[in-house]
């Protein structure tokens with residue numbers, strides 16, 4: 476039951492990002508495919524999402540690090556949203572992209 480028969484306005488890319496990331500983890504390439512926007516544009520919007528969530532006490536941005544397919548090296552120190560080009564441990568270029576998500580954060584009482 477709803478008392479609002481007016482269709483919701485089309486969501487902006489940033490709203491779609493927030494929505495998708497709250498449900499599951501995605502890479503920027505996956506998000507680009509789901510939203511239908513260039514990956515480069517998704518990365519720019521993601522950077523804004525990271526900044527706005529930094530001030531949000533109820534939600535937290537999650538970054539699952541890139542890792543090397545060949546030796547398993549994980550890029551844990553890396554905070555950039557783009558995929559590294561090469562593994563520093565074994566020099567492989569088979570690098571899995573970082574994945575992002577949004578977690579609800581309940582402050583401790």
Ligand SMILES: [Zn+2]
Pocket residue numbers: 543544545546547548562563564565566567
């Ligand atoms: Zn490696």
